[in-house]
Amino acid sequence: MKQIHLAAHFPGVNNTTVWSDPRSGSHIDFSSFTHLAQTAERAKFDFFFLAEGLRLREQGGQIYDLDVVGRPDTFTVLAALAAVTDRLGLAGTINSTFNEPYEVARQFASLDHLSAGRAAWNVVTSWDAFTGENFRRGGYLPQDQRYARAKQFLDTAFELFDSWHGGEIVADKESGVFLSDPNAGAFVHRDDQFDISGRFNVPRSPQGRPVIFQAGDSEEGREFAASTADAIFTRHGTLAEGQKFYADVKGRLAKHGREPEDLVILPAATFVLGDTDAEAAELAEAVRHQQVSGATAIKYLEHVWNRDLSGYDPDGPLPEIDPELGENTIARGRASVRMFRDPLATAREWRELAEAKNLSIRELVIQVSGRQNFIGSAATIAEQMNELVQGNASDGFILVPHITPGGLDEFADTVVPLLQERGVFRTEYEGSTLRDHLGLKPLERG
Amino acid sequence: MPVHLAVALDGTGWHPAAWREPDARPQELFTAGYWRDLITEAERGRLDFVTIEDALTPQSSQYSGLDDRTDQVRGRLDAVLIASRVAPLTRNIGLVPTATVLHTEPFHISKAIATLDYVSTGRAGVRIQIGGQAHETSHFGRRQVPEFDRPDMRDPEYRAFAKQRFAEAGDYVEVVRRLWDSWEDDAEIRDAATGRFVDRDKLHYIDFSGEFFSVKGPSITPRPPQGQPPVTALAHARIPYTFAARSTDVVYVTPHDLGQATEILGKVREEQQSAGRAGEPLHVFGDLVVFLDNGSGQAATRKARLDNVSGAEYTSDARIFTGTAAELADELLALHEAGLTGFRLRPGVLPHDLDQITRELVPELRRRNAFRAEYEANTLRGLLGLSRPANRYAVSA
Numbered sequence A: 001m002k003q004i005h006l007a008a009h010f011p012g013v014n015n016t017t018v019w020s021d022p023r024s025g026s027h028i029d030f031s032s033f034t035h036l037a038q039t040a041e042r043a044k045f046d047f048f049f050l051a052e053g054l055r056l057r058e059q060g061g062q063i064y065d066l067d068v069v070g071r072p073d074t075f076t077v078l079a080a081l082a083a084v085t086d087r088l089g090l091a092g093t094i095n096s097t098f099n100e101p102y103e104v105a106r107q108f109a110s111l112d113h114l115s116a117g118r119a120a121w122n123v124v125t126s127w128d129a130f131t132g133e134n135f136r137r138g139g140y141l142p143q144d145q146r147y148a149r150a151k152q153f154l155d156t157a158f159e160l161f162d163s164w165h166g167g168e169i170v171a172d173k174e175s176g177v178f179l180s181d182p183n184a185g186a187f188v189h190r191d192d193q194f195d196i197s198g199r200f201n202v203p204r205s206p207q208g209r210p211v212i213f214q215a216g217d218s219e220e221g222r223e224f225a226a227s228t229a230d231a232i233f234t235r236h237g238t239l240a241e242g243q244k245f246y247a248d249v250k251g252r253l254a255k256h257g258r259e260p261e262d263l264v265i266l267p268a269a270t271f272v273l274g275d276t277d278a279e280a281a282e283l284a285e286a287v288r289h290q291q292v293s294g295a296t297a298i299k300y301l302e303h304v305w306n307r308d309l310s311g312y313d314p315d316g317p318l319p320e321i322d323p324e325l326g327e328n329t330i331a332r333g334r335a336s337v338r339m340f341r342d343p344l345a346t347a348r349e350w351r352e353l354a355e356a357k358n359l360s361i362r363e364l365v366i367q368v369s370g371r372q373n374f375i376g377s378a379a380t381i382a383e384q385m386n387e388l389v390q391g392n393a394s395d396g397f398i399l400v401p402h403i404t405p406g407g408l409d410e411f412a413d414t415v416v417p418l419l420q421e422r423g424v425f426r427t428e429y430e431g432s433t434l435r436d437h438l439g440l441k442p443l444e445r446g
Numbered sequence B: 001m002p003v004h005l006a007v008a009l010d011g012t013g014w015h016p017a018a019w020r021e022p023d024a025r026p027q028e029l030f031t032a033g034y035w036r037d038l039i040t041e042a043e044r045g046r047l048d049f050v051t052i053e054d055a056l057t058p059q060s061s062q063y064s065g066l067d068d069r070t071d072q073v074r075g076r077l078d079a080v081l082i083a084s085r086v087a088p089l090t091r092n093i094g095l096v097p098t099a100t101v102l103h104t105e106p107f108h109i110s111k112a113i114a115t116l117d118y119v120s121t122g123r124a125g126v127r128i129q130i131g132g133q134a135h136e137t138s139h140f141g142r143r144q145v146p147e148f149d150r151p152d153m154r155d156p157e158y159r160a161f162a163k164q165r166f167a168e169a170g171d172y173v174e175v176v177r178r179l180w181d182s183w184e185d186d187a188e189i190r191d192a193a194t195g196r197f198v199d200r201d202k203l204h205y206i207d208f209s210g211e212f213f214s215v216k217g218p219s220i221t222p223r224p225p226q227g228q229p230p231v232t233a234l235a236h237a238r239i240p241y242t243f244a245a246r247s248t249d250v251v252y253v254t255p256h257d258l259g260q261a262t263e264i265l266g267k268v269r270e271e272q273q274s275a276g277r278a279g280e281p282l283h284v285f286g287d288l289v290v291f292l293d294n295g296s297g298q299a300a301t302r303k304a305r306l307d308n309v310s311g312a313e314y315t316s317d318a319r320i321f322t323g324t325a326a327e328l329a330d331e332l333l334a335l336h337e338a339g340l341t342g343f344r345l346r347p348g349v350l351p352h353d354l355d356q357i358t359r360e361l362v363p364e365l366r367r368r369n370a371f372r373a374e375y376e377a378n379t380l381r382g383l384l385g386l387s388r389p390a391n392r393y394a395v396s397a
Helices: A031-041 A075-084 A101-114 A145-160 A219-228 A239-251 A277-291 A292-307 A343-357 A361-368 A378-392 A409-421 B031-043 B079-089 B107-117 B157-181 B237-245 B259-275 B298-310 B325-337 B354-366
Strands: A005-009 A047-050 A091-096 A119-124 A169-172 A175-180 A186-190 A197-198 A211-213 A232-233 A265-270 A271-273 A375-377 A395-397 B002-009 B051-052 B094-100 B126-129 B188-191 B196-198 B231-236 B249-254 B283-292 B317-323 B342-347
Touching: A005 A031, A005 A265, A031 A047, A031 A075, A031 A409, A031 B188, A047 A075, A075 A091, A075 A101, A075 B079, A075 B107, A091 A101, A091 A211, A101 A119, A101 A145, A101 B079, A119 A145, A145 A186, A145 A219, A175 B051, A197 A271, A211 A219, A219 A239, A232 A239, A239 A378, A271 A277, A271 A378, A271 A409, A277 A361, A277 A375, A292 A343, A292 A361, A343 A361, A375 A378, A375 B249, A378 A409, A378 B188, B002 B031, B002 B283, B002 B354, B031 B051, B031 B354, B051 B079, B079 B107, B094 B107, B107 B157, B126 B157, B231 B237, B237 B249, B237 B259, B249 B259, B259 B283, B259 B325, B259 B342, B283 B298, B283 B325, B283 B354, B298 B317, B325 B342, B325 B354, B342 B354
Parallel strands: A005 A047, A005 A395, A047 A091, A091 A119, A119 A211, A211 A232, A232 A265, A265 A395, A271 A375, B002 B051, B002 B342, B051 B094, B094 B126, B126 B231, B231 B249, B249 B283, B283 B317, B283 B342
Antiparallel strands: A169 A175, A186 A197, B188 B196
């Protein structure tokens, strides 16, 4: 039986996160981060996961105000979480476009030291000059250069991590030798993105380097993950889609000299738990209505129509006018608008669906956007999750609760014990580092 | 007015041979426990705050370039992350990590310090350091800088360079501060009726555009608990005094005697006046390296022994004090009388000289009614007697 890997995603700044619920707490107070991380650790999860976005989203030229807004600095909050947890991995999303390798490498090496080997880095690239306006070096990169830059950034960071091999700190008071090697940390890196040299100033960290996550789904993204990443964060939730993706990505590892277990595949997953499956289905419907208000439905439709639809009634029929073609300009700072590659076809499909089922705009959006992955009693969800993992659709899940900070409590209390009873999830941490939890081999010395 | 006291933490202490002392823990420098123990000791002494030194290059015994020495501490962890790691383990003490401005993004530092303020519930500050030596600049490959043997303000070339760099630092702090204010305190409304989580009229573009960079805003992080975490900087000359008087809440200065203290204070207060901040609080702290022992002459002997071990007399930009806690108290109170509002003490050896500060100096100052017995506030601004500032973007009712 394969062992399941589980992680907790701090609820994001999007409409999956329900802020209108009376149980919804602060998204910025440290107590919320502590609560979710400690719940995850109590349930013996592999890691805690934090996303990032470096500019507030805009729609129609204004800051988007319907979803949760506001996030902490990734490194800073993860370092603090290291103080209130012992074993839980701490994974942060850090952009390779708006940072320099030297700084990011020392932040991750520091986090790995300060957490005694629990750091992970989800490497993302940015896509727009819009976000770049917050940074002194700007940031726009043409699409075809983004993976190249990310790869070069990561290669450079690896050189920095490996510039200390481990064991250089002798600190022998008697002989007066602090460092065994005067060149510890020496590096030279030259390519078309980075021309840097000197001395890295953080000794080798407990894991050697952070665990590397990758989240892309494109051809380049899959290849990048297969060559370099330790874990891949996906959105393929169903058995068939998951199996296809899993086989494809794991199949790419051999040509990079890697084994199937060297890359852990983890889809993001939402869930709604009830005492019975019927109750869960009802709750799920209610959550969907909380997630998609009338106002949110109109804004969602604008992503496809690429024009102002504020005059439409969310409880009325879909617009008869067609989407505005060309570059999507209505929503900025959002990756999801690129999902709609053929807006005319999408609009046609949605109109047909709405007509056939007699759906209003809001009901249509509830149907077509982000449905929950797991809905059911604890027993049902445990069964479904296990099936997906044993069926090689994934190696586990990154769970995205929709309530901050208590949205994982019930899962920890009810689903986890059932997975443990089946012998597919740990009852105690066996190792101390995140690499240990994920079953990754220790790195050789740099 | 009571004295404010801070401690500057750096490696195993400021003396290069500190790591060889019997109680030093050089093997643990890169662990959380090491920093936790030092900072909780400082908190037991009810100190205002600790600063944590940092740099984007290894330590060196010379100003220009690395020295390839293997007999001194080399390597350090990111100071913001050390501060954040220790924040949940402390309750009252201020946490002031060092940030280097020339190679980092003001957007990142602003949200990092704001987040430190959230995780410490209002105890964050930052020490702004310029950086920019050639051997550090090569780690980033983004700019060319001239090389100097030493920072000599009488050298016109260096002076011109410094002027430019401090101007950039001024812009940097301006951006950091505007970003802290880019969310009004009550921007989050959770208005179920309209479906709005935030009131976007209370989120502000900072639209900073200057000679060195431009930043749009708003921050991704809401306004920190203190509104504006204290900004601090070390300054040794007129150009940095100008910067500090314009941009900081606490400036660390390095007088070697009472006369110099008076002279420096005069200059800083003058710059404060020119910056139009005459009525605002600006703390001027004296920086001193301290070696403290209970017996007369003992600390000087210890310092001499350490000098002998390291093979050179330890010198510093700051006055090096050796003596007893009572003697140090005499000196600090005289400087305080002259107008310094507090002190940032740099322990020669850790934990020895830190323990001497918390267990000998602090009780001595209390006996003279010059230092707090208990924390009177739970934010760093509160401890420094700074009120919570209004938001520059808020329209007053």
